[in-house]
Amino acid sequence: MPDATTPRRSPDAITFEQLGRETIELEAEALAALARRIDAGFARACELVLAIPGRVIVVGMGKSGHVGGKIAATLASTGTPAFFVHPGEASHGDLGMITPHDLVLAISNSGETDEILLILPIIKRMGAKLVALTGNPASTLARQADAVLHCPVAKEACPLNLAPTASTTAALAMGDALAVALLKSRGFTREDFARSHPAGSLGRRLLLYVGDIMHTGDEVPLVGENAGLREALFEMTSKGLGMTGVVDGERRLLGILTDGDLRRILNRAIDVHTAKVRDVMTVNPKVTSPDRLAAETVELMRSLKINGLFVVDDDGRVAGALNMHDLLRRRIV
Structure with missing residues (x-):
């Protein structure tokens, strides 16, 4: 007889395997749809990054912030100097990390994240370029951006359609697409990659004489x-x-x-x-x-x-x- 800690299921309850499979299939559909949305806005974002003399500053709150940290790390390791700045900390002094020579990549699925909107006027006044990665092209963030990476999803994998799941997967994929497009445009080589990863296997093979x-x-x-x-x-x-x-x-x-x-x-x-x-x-x-x-x-x-x-x-x-x-x-x- 099951004890009080055993989850109760009806005879026709969905299995864990089915739940996992449905989640991955839903996120795969979101990525397939995202590929069809790579447009002139994506090309414009790449051109802006290649033109700046400074760095890419990635900002994002919550789950978007976690995704932003990974995107910044991928950019930095593939030839585009970048780092992550928490938008909440930015309004308490960390805006000093951003210069007019930089480009800000702001990640917000809604495009209405308060902490990001608060610092937008300052970013624009200093002359830094702004790229929005958002699921809402009509948002405040998108309207103020110099280029928009349109990254919508039909629904989240969360059955409540609340927890960021498919949307963060799509944002992560868009960041990877941006990094790879820039990598190829810069003529980034295996040797360049090794110099950013001296402790890795490839770094040791390509850097040690x-x-x-x-x-x-x-x-x-x-x-x-x-x-x-x-x-x-x-x-x-x-x-x-x-x-x-x-x-x-x-x-x-x-x-x-x-x-x-x-x-x-x-x-x-x-x-x-x-x-x-x-x-x-x-x-x-x-x-x-x-x-x-x-x-x-x-x-x-x-x-x-x-x-x-x-x-x-x-x-x-x-x-x-x-x-x-x-x-x-x-x-x-």
Whole structure:
């Protein structure tokens, strides 16, 4: 027998699955209708943003404010400097964040949000451009705007038609459309995106160069060409990179000795006490350069099935060294 906390349903009650499906279908219909409303107002808004020397200031109250924060973040990360200002705080000093060189993107489904309307005269007087993102093109906000992003919905997904649901989804999609249109117009590239996301996977792959992560100075395992094999083994062990480079008097790389080479040497019964490293090293080893992307170097190492590389300059002199563990630590792999 159900207890007092169990929801009561009639035999023909709608299921949770149906409710969820209906909500998503309704919001999908709202987005499909929104796509057909991309018009000259949208193009005008894009032109205004591209023309301003300042930033886009996004304002919105309540749920529109949450959407506005996301739109501002998306714009900023895709080449359009932007940030969010709470309209309630704006009338208590934060209007100082807005300059005549900026553009204000005001989000209000009704177009009659009191906190936004209160600051509109000041925004207009200072000369900042105004774009309205609203579901009501006849509203006070829309009438004062330099461009209108018309974003209506037939009804909210909320069965009471009260809670902002479909309308906030539509506003979010319109913000994404604006950001992507501006991104493409600016010729924004993967490298530009990476510079805005240095801690992300793409940022690390496109911004980190070999020179940023390689071992340098005394950390680089090197011996001279006349060194004995025992000396080379000691250098390999003390530096912990699983290899040592063999260089001439001007630090030019002549060869390399690795852990794998050592195993092969021992199988040949070579006397490690008397052998010279030049007699057992691998000549003409694969190398990389400091200004090569670390991600490209990973692919090189994978294709060659090796775990370490020496880094040389244009004259073949050793500048550093790195191995796969260094790349793993920096999450390039």
